[in-house]
Amino acid sequence: MARTSQILGPDGRPIERGTLTQTVAAPAVTGVRRPFSGTIATGLTPEWLAGILKRATEGSVADYLTLAEEMEERDPHYAAVLGTRKRAVAGVEPIVTPGDDSPRAGEIADFVRRSIVDQPWFNGMVMDLLDALGKGYAVCEILWETGKQWTPSACPWRDPRYFVLDDTRTTLRLAADGEPKGVELPPGKFIVHAPRIKSGLSVRGGLARLVAWSYLFKAFALKDWVAFIEVYGLPLRLGRYGQSATQQDIDTLVAAVSGIGTDAAAVLPEAMRIEFQGISEGRGGAELFQRLAEYLDGQISKAVLGQTMTTDDGASLSQAQVHRGVQIDVAQADAGDVARPVNRDLVRVEVDLNYGPQEVYPWLSWPITEPEDTQAVTQQLTGLVPLGLRVRADDVRERLGWAAPEDDDEVLGGAAMPTDTDTPPDADPAPAPQRATGAGQAAKGDDDSDPVEAGYAAIAEALDHDDWEVMAPSVNAVLDTAAEAEDPDDLVERLAHLVEDGRLDSQALADRLARSTLLARALGDAPDPDPAPDADGDG
Structure with a gap:
């Protein structure tokens, strides 16, 4: 029987140390946690999609999660913009801030940095948790190893279909054979990320639910576009034969007309000929399908990134700067969202297991700041410094992200302006x-x-x-x-x-x-x- 410790998990329940070293939610070939599933996107209709979204709201999320997965696999534009939003956070170097200025807090922060942030599995875990942006929630299982200290050895992604919602639709439970409502998640074993993209149920906040209708209509548009190209992409091939042609001659002409579309060559008797006729009825159809597909791509970009300027086309520098600012805001919100479950479910539990409960805990975060407009800074300096404005060189280097040169560094630029060393610093020259x-x-x-x-x-x-x-x-x-x-x-x-x-x-x-x-x-x-x-x- 597992020994119950006095350390409490994020939900207030005691952590069982024996459970921490076991794998709880691994996939299995049989049972409710199978590593494969059927397809939903194939043959999807508006009626079917409406039913999937309705059942997901009621708690049956398996079909919705399968569709969300297939949308990322089948729609290149959705996969691109969603991947861009994920990498906007995952590509930032995380930092660990001590809980206070005490040496003890600094020691704990260094331990968290070494055992979590510097581990090879950490970046992959962040990308897996950001899978919640599309589906509404994501779960990673913490695999603990113990020796002198408790440290996570890996945090593998667990398929969100391995979990079910409770009756309130707010808490995840682990799917288990013979348990229609699932079982409680052991405290200290899982990182559960449910981003606050919109208020309400987490399963209704995933971007896949917002994009699903655009995905469906775009799939129809592409299907009809391909059918249109197949019919009107080649000109009408019209074969003509004379009155004296035999049935064998007619059969030869039919074969030639049928094969010339792919073979681009044919051999005919001298009395026969093939004409190519343009089809005016199909003019403008290709542009119609293209405009519809591009419009739907724009709606997907707005839904995922909050803008279209950096993914489609832009009209001006000022508009691009505004849209870039929207991207920064979105990335900052995503970084704050993913920091909360990582600190709550992983950092705090590790600190409690090794150092005991603390009054303040280190905080792991992804700092995302507005990039400095270096051109504007240099324009201000060149315009104001000659007028008498005094600026600290260290402040300028900090704004530009440049380090102060050391004595033995090779530097660019001229020597500093000479100063009157005989004049006291406080005296007016x-x-x-x-x-x-x-x-x-x-x-x-x-x-x-x-x-x-x-x-x-x-x-x-x-x-x-x-x-x-x-x-x-x-x-x-x-x-x-x-x-x-x-x-x-x-x-x-x-x-x-x-x-x-x-x-x-x-x-x-x-x-x-x-x-x-x-x-x-x-x-x-x-x-x-x-x-x-x-x-x-x-x-």
Whole structure:
């Protein structure tokens, strides 16, 4: 007899450790849990489909689950969009967050990460649980192994037809021979995922139920389309024979007309001929079936993904961004839905078995965030930084997802802008023209100064402190506008108004720059007062 522990399962019932190491819901060749079933989709009619959906609501879900499985196998579009929605979660790297900041919580989180997330069966289990998106619920059985610690060795998918609903249609029970209403699921043995796609019964929330009618009508459209192509895809072959033709000649002509559709060749007596006639009655029929099939594919995309832009066609970048946002919302909801049963039925049970009940438990999740628009970030930086906006490089790297380079890393880009190391961090540096003028005076008093530096000093001398104030009205107008703007787009619009209003008058600045450029050119054209000797020593 299995020993009953004091550890309680998610439903409050005690966990029997002896049951945990046994396989409970494995398929069998005989009995109620057979690994194969019949077909429902073949010959499906509207009346039959209505009956299947009605019986599923009443609790008889076997036919509905079989149809949901066949829909994924027979409709490429439904399989593609449903697979896209599953992989939007399963393709994200999961994280384990400790329950609190204590060392004990960190140790438990590391144990969960090693024993569950890092195991080779984990990603497959996530995909199996996401099978609930189509069918309404999914179940994985936890196969525990024990030694020094209790850890799951695998979590295989169990066919949802191996389970039945209780009288309230809210709780799953394991199908068993001789038990029409099934038996209770042993606590700590199963992960049951029932996503909240819509309110109400889980069996009515599966996407397969929503898509079933579109699938049926599309199947009719494709069947009629193929029949249409078979009839009207080739032109009418009309054979003609003369009055003197014998029955043997007629039989030869009939065989030639019948075989020319596939053989594309025929041999006839000289007195006979074959004509190909176009059939105008069938014109436009192919486009009708195609439009119907494409319309139904669009409805399936909306039902599964919430949009059609990324699966069919798009009209603009802005629409694609909006539809991409809908996809992010759907993926975030799916990730939150699948995290709840994994933490409830697997993580918490494992922690209780190894560490005992805890006040707080680690949380396993799939973080899905909106991708950063790097182009918008760079546009903001290139537009605002030159105006005086100061931004931390670490914040920019975090937004772009780039790491800070190490000392021995090969890096791209130029060196950082030089800083005045002699100026205390809290002191306001002197205005640029004052510093340049001081440097020019120092260079002027030094007879051994470099000619290039002397030229820069002369230019700085030309731009005295009063000249620098020429830029003040324009710079202040830009800074005031940046402070009033609500967002980057508003700033761009306000800057355009500055130009239109004439408040950015750059004529005075242009005059000063022209004078400085002329002075620099004159200094560059001046002869060297102390030329270096050439290679022959002649100077």
